[in-house]
Amino acid sequence: MKKYLTEFIGTFFLVFTVGMTVIDPGAGTLAPLAIGSALMIMIYAGGHVSGGHYNPAVTLGVWLRGRCPSSDVGPYIGSQIAGSLVASILTLCLKNDPSVVPIEMNGFHALIAEFVGTFALVYVVLNSATAKGTAGNSFYGLAIGFTVMTMAFAVGGISGGAFNPAVATGMTIMHIARAGDFWIYFLGNFGGGAVAAMVFMLINPEDK
Amino acid sequence: MKKYLTEFIGTFFLVFTVGMTVIDPGAGTLAPLAIGSALMIMIYAGGHVSGGHYNPAVTLGVWLRGRCPSSDVGPYIGSQIAGSLVASILTLCLKNDPSVVPIEMNGFHALIAEFVGTFALVYVVLNSATAKGTAGNSFYGLAIGFTVMTMAFAVGGISGGAFNPAVATGMTIMHIARAGDFWIYFLGNFGGGAVAAMVFMLINPEDK
Amino acid sequence: MKKYLTEFIGTFFLVFTVGMTVIDPGAGTLAPLAIGSALMIMIYAGGHVSGGHYNPAVTLGVWLRGRCPSSDVGPYIGSQIAGSLVASILTLCLKNDPSVVPIEMNGFHALIAEFVGTFALVYVVLNSATAKGTAGNSFYGLAIGFTVMTMAFAVGGISGGAFNPAVATGMTIMHIARAGDFWIYFLGNFGGGAVAAMVFMLINPEDK
Amino acid sequence: MKKYLTEFIGTFFLVFTVGMTVIDPGAGTLAPLAIGSALMIMIYAGGHVSGGHYNPAVTLGVWLRGRCPSSDVGPYIGSQIAGSLVASILTLCLKNDPSVVPIEMNGFHALIAEFVGTFALVYVVLNSATAKGTAGNSFYGLAIGFTVMTMAFAVGGISGGAFNPAVATGMTIMHIARAGDFWIYFLGNFGGGAVAAMVFMLINPEDK
Numbered sequence: 001m002k003k004y005l006t007e008f009i010g011t012f013f014l015v016f017t018v019g020m021t022v023i024d025p026g027a028g029t030l031a032p033l034a035i036g037s038a039l040m041i042m043i044y045a046g047g048h049v050s051g052g053h054y055n056p057a058v059t060l061g062v063w064l065r066g067r068c069p070s071s072d073v074g075p076y077i078g079s080q081i082a083g084s085l086v087a088s089i090l091t092l093c094l095k096n097d098p099s100v101v102p103i104e105m106n107g108f109h110a111l112i113a114e115f116v117g118t119f120a121l122v123y124v125v126l127n128s129a130t131a132k133g134t135a136g137n138s139f140y141g142l143a144i145g146f147t148v149m150t151m152a153f154a155v156g157g158i159s160g161g162a163f164n165p166a167v168a169t170g171m172t173i174m175h176i177a178r179a180g181d182f183w184i185y186f187l188g189n190f191g192g193g194a195v196a197a198m199v200f201m202l203i204n205p206e207d208k
Numbered sequence: 209m210k211k212y213l214t215e216f217i218g219t220f221f222l223v224f225t226v227g228m229t230v231i232d233p234g235a236g237t238l239a240p241l242a243i244g245s246a247l248m249i250m251i252y253a254g255g256h257v258s259g260g261h262y263n264p265a266v267t268l269g270v271w272l273r274g275r276c277p278s279s280d281v282g283p284y285i286g287s288q289i290a291g292s293l294v295a296s297i298l299t300l301c302l303k304n305d306p307s308v309v310p311i312e313m314n315g316f317h318a319l320i321a322e323f324v325g326t327f328a329l330v331y332v333v334l335n336s337a338t339a340k341g342t343a344g345n346s347f348y349g350l351a352i353g354f355t356v357m358t359m360a361f362a363v364g365g366i367s368g369g370a371f372n373p374a375v376a377t378g379m380t381i382m383h384i385a386r387a388g389d390f391w392i393y394f395l396g397n398f399g400g401g402a403v404a405a406m407v408f409m410l411i412n413p414e415d416k
Numbered sequence: 417m418k419k420y421l422t423e424f425i426g427t428f429f430l431v432f433t434v435g436m437t438v439i440d441p442g443a444g445t446l447a448p449l450a451i452g453s454a455l456m457i458m459i460y461a462g463g464h465v466s467g468g469h470y471n472p473a474v475t476l477g478v479w480l481r482g483r484c485p486s487s488d489v490g491p492y493i494g495s496q497i498a499g500s501l502v503a504s505i506l507t508l509c510l511k512n513d514p515s516v517v518p519i520e521m522n523g524f525h526a527l528i529a530e531f532v533g534t535f536a537l538v539y540v541v542l543n544s545a546t547a548k549g550t551a552g553n554s555f556y557g558l559a560i561g562f563t564v565m566t567m568a569f570a571v572g573g574i575s576g577g578a579f580n581p582a583v584a585t586g587m588t589i590m591h592i593a594r595a596g597d598f599w600i601y602f603l604g605n606f607g608g609g610a611v612a613a614m615v616f617m618l619i620n621p622e623d624k
Numbered sequence: 625m626k627k628y629l630t631e632f633i634g635t636f637f638l639v640f641t642v643g644m645t646v647i648d649p650g651a652g653t654l655a656p657l658a659i660g661s662a663l664m665i666m667i668y669a670g671g672h673v674s675g676g677h678y679n680p681a682v683t684l685g686v687w688l689r690g691r692c693p694s695s696d697v698g699p700y701i702g703s704q705i706a707g708s709l710v711a712s713i714l715t716l717c718l719k720n721d722p723s724v725v726p727i728e729m730n731g732f733h734a735l736i737a738e739f740v741g742t743f744a745l746v747y748v749v750l751n752s753a754t755a756k757g758t759a760g761n762s763f764y765g766l767a768i769g770f771t772v773m774t775m776a777f778a779v780g781g782i783s784g785g786a787f788n789p790a791v792a793t794g795m796t797i798m799h800i801a802r803a804g805d806f807w808i809y810f811l812g813n814f815g816g817g818a819v820a821a822m823v824f825m826l827i828n829p830e831d832k
Contacts, residue, residue, distance in 0.1 A: 002413070027362075044345075047342075049341065049411050
């Protein structure tokens with residue numbers, strides 16, 4: 001139960017920061033720094049309790065790599081979606097800007113962008129937070145949070161830069177993304193996460 | 209005594225950075241980075257002496273969690289307020305801009321913003337700097353400082369982003385916030401800190 | 417083989433971030449933060465597998481310092497160039513902006529800039545990631561990644577700020593740099609890396 | 625000798641970054657991030673060899689605290705000034721902008737700004753890099769480098785934000801600061817450093 005509450009809180013702050021810094025007036029060009037840092041701080045705070053996923057695609061990747069019990073997968077994703085819903089509603093209460101226009105995207109480009117960004121995220125998560133070769137380090141939150149920042153700077157203009165189906169759910173509720181584009185996040189994020197888990201196992205064959 | 213001096217110094221630099229980067233001409237959109245970093249560096253410098261609270265709401269949360277002796281609570285808060293007063297006066301000497309206009313705020317929205325931001329801050333403090341599960345790490349200052357940065361990017365436009373009654377005191381003296389809005393910081397910050405301490409104990413039941 | 421795949425992936429994300437944040441519309445003045453962070457996250461993710469070079473000049477420096485087997489030098493550089501090629505092609509697919517104008521440079525100034533920047537990078541790599549005196553630290557990725565960020569802020573306007581022949585290859589393919597200027601990167605990067613390795617050995621005489 | 629070379633290299637890159645990011649066209653409002661990061665990376669690279677001072681005021685503070693042999697004080701300061709000279713000349717070669725106008729300053733305000741900023745810097749150096757209570761950490765470079773960043777955001781507009789007589793020397797040569805204002809840096813930096821050393825000894829009485 002405490003793990004699920006931790007996932008709820010972490011995803012809440014991640015999605016809340018996305019909404020508050022992206023919807024105008026927000027943090028402008030610095031939004032990716034705020035969003036990546038929101039993930040970083042919540043990983044450093046909650047990682048020792050739940051692993052600090054805050055992202056269904058990360059939960060999928062960690063489960064494929066054998067570091068998340070199957071019985072936790074459903075409740076983790078449920079807690080993440082719940083945190084995203086509450087954050088989205090709170091953001092709309094604080095900042096109900098009727099002029100928000102959802103991102104226009106080229107579906108194919110956006111799918112590649114979300115796939116590549118989520119691959120990077122899950123690849124960094126598995127290597128920096130679950131690998132034997134990096135055990136005991138103090139950098140995992142910085143590495144993971146700043147992956148989201150980097151990828152948001154790189155492809156935010158193409159896909160909105162969710163790399164996370166729970167964030168994509170929040171973006172849809174907050175009118176930052178179009179409901180009709182949700183499949184892009186769904187496919188790109190779970191696909192990128194699954195492929196990253198396979199690559200992790202390929203480059204860490206002795207690390208079961 | 210050395211603990212109180214450390215709290216004085218750390219809060220001085222935090223409030224001094226707030227005033228100097230927010231009052232025009234300051235650091236513009238980068239002010240949250242400077243302010244979060246001011247907290248980070250003072251935590252890394254003074255944490256080993258006083259715990260590096262620099263914030264009455266943090267002192268409340270750490271006391272509720274059982275890591276601050278009751279006899280220190282009053283002197284800590286007194287030292288923090290004193291540091292804030294001196295920093296505010298110095299800032300006004302260096303930058304007496306009569307055109308500073310206090311933030312206009314919607315009281316209810318600002319109360320939520322300060323509650324949510326201070327919750328995040330005290331939640332990150334307790335988990336990264338007092339929990340058994342993260343003992344011995346090198347990231348606590350980065351995590352705590354960047355929580356203030358992230359929350360300031362997220363809700364700075366709504367409440368000014370103090371998350372700290374000592375900072376709110378300084379903001380009032382420096383005319384960044386209105387005296388009539390001080391109750392928002394008082395309620396939001398102590399409320400958020402207290403709830404964060406309860407949540408910490410809920411998710412770390414074995415960690416007394 | 418797993419080392420070469422790791423070098424491929426890391427260089428891919430480094431060059432992809434360069435292209436996506438530098439070609440308009442990109443990350444604007446924040447591009448160096450994104451690029452330095454791309455290197456940081458990939459070092460934290462892949463360092464325990466391959467050493468996290470992602471740069472032929474770094475491979476040269478690490479080899480001169482005796483921490484890279486001669487048999488790995490060729491495959492490492494090949495993997496880095498391959499990652500750069502794939503990243504460049506993907507960037508051109510996502511962002512084919514025919515109006516990109518390659519950087520104009522003063523050859524002599526640019527050569528100095530690339531030499532100085534690559535010297536800094538390889539000097540930081542060898543000291544923070546291969547020296548006995550810093551063994552077991554958690555900061556190597558931050559130090560190395562932010563060296564590229566710092567040097568890109570400092571001399572990006574003079575040479576484009578590659579400090580890496582694989583990145584320079586990608587910049588040439590993506591029309592950010594002129595093919596006729598490639599010698600500048602080749603000479604400056606390998607030269608700076610080699611001199612940094614010598615200086616490292618001079619200041620760490622007992623560290624073989 | 626290897627310690628002096630390390631001090632030369634670190635101060636060279638610090639002053640080079642100051643010149644290249646402050647003289648137009650430079651890094652604009654992000655210059656403090658670049659400059660603080662330059663210090664951070666050089667501390668992480670050279671700290672294990674020389675302690676990573678790169679600043680005569682830091683050398684004074686570390687000597688007062690008893691962590692720098694008296695016989696090193698002169699050569700350290702000489703190496704730092706030499707690094708600054710070479711960096712300034714190189715910057716002028718790469719970027720000879722005849723229109724650079726030195727900062728106008730109110731002498732009394734600037735003296736306070738330099739005193740306060742250098743106090744913060746040496747206070748953070750002594751506590752994060754020489755105290756028993758923080759031994760073995762990985763954050764010292766981040767803490768020290770970002771102190772310069774924070775203080776430059778806070779008071780850069782008032783004094784130029786040197787906090788370092790070697791940097792002030794470079795700024796004077798590069799026409800960023802007026803020769804007639806050098807006494808401000810001299811007094812403010814050595815004064816702030818000396819007072820910080822005394823405060824460190826006051827709050828760490830058992831740490832000889």
